[in-house]
Amino acid sequence: MLQRVAQQYGNITSMLVTLDKHNKSYNFIASAFACGTAGYFLTSAHTIKPHDNLGIMISREINTFQTTKAESLEGFAVTLVGFDPINDVALLKANEKLDFNMPSPSAFLGDETAIKVGTSIGYLGYPYGSQGLETVKISSSIISSKILTSNGTRALQLDSSVNDGNSGGPLIDIASGKIIGIITGRYSPSGPTPVAFIGGVPLGQDSNISYAVGISYAVDLMKDEGIYV
Structure with a gap:
């Protein structure tokens, strides 16, 4: 049963990062996960500042052996579109068109x-x-x-x-x-x-x-x- 969970959600659980002004380097801040087909992600509100230059680094294939430090990751900038600090949730949207194979x-x-x-x-x-x-x-x-x-x-x-x-x-x-x-x-x-x-x-x-x-x-x-x- 846990294996099913890993296969279903392992590749949509991603790293939330802050990006430099050229989007060339990043600093890890938290985890996040995709919540829709159009490039939306959810995370904890307490991990971010509303004016941070935020990015998502997509998970690598979970069923292959990987180095602990990623040599290359697919990343992209995201914008904060929903923020609820009281209940500690935040909604992010990719700045470019993405298409995840996910149900509603x-x-x-x-x-x-x-x-x-x-x-x-x-x-x-x-x-x-x-x-x-x-x-x-x-x-x-x-x-x-x-x-x-x-x-x-x-x-x-x-x-x-x-x-x-x-x-x-x-x-x-x-x-x-x-x-x-x-x-x-x-x-x-x-x-x-x-x-x-x-x-x-x-x-x-x-x-x-x-x-x-x-x-x-x-x-x-x-x-x-x-x-x-």
Whole structure:
């Protein structure tokens, strides 16, 4: 079942980057994934600044052996067309015409409100992409809790340690094969500031509790853009 998820979403999960003014070099910032045939992508709002020069680097073929640092990637500039910082979702559109072989969004985007605690899930992204690991990774976990954030946002708690760089990637219900959320990050017992560093590695920020926001907030942005059918 997890294999099916990997084959279905591995090649549409991409790197979100900032581009230099000539679009010749990039810096990794987060994960993202295609959500429609016309070059639209979803990611986490907290990873970007609205005036960043943003780009998407398309995933390489997941079933072949690849170097961890990509020697060449297909990339293109994108524009921010939907931004919801309260619920931590953002919608991007490619500046050039793209044609992904994907079904309509309503066929592969699910409903987080119907998911039960204990559901097996998979998630994809580019953990430690900022440190040169430019290969998509699939992981598995379960929904350990359903929570409301201080803003009232519906979020799914995962029994898993989501790594830096996974934010913005899709969360998938393995049974249905539908995307039910967007990975946002990991709970840090010490808060945003590490308690100490050893060899440059921050301490006090690891846990096996991570979060994803419900996909319905992304669907709202897609409806505003007129692309949810």
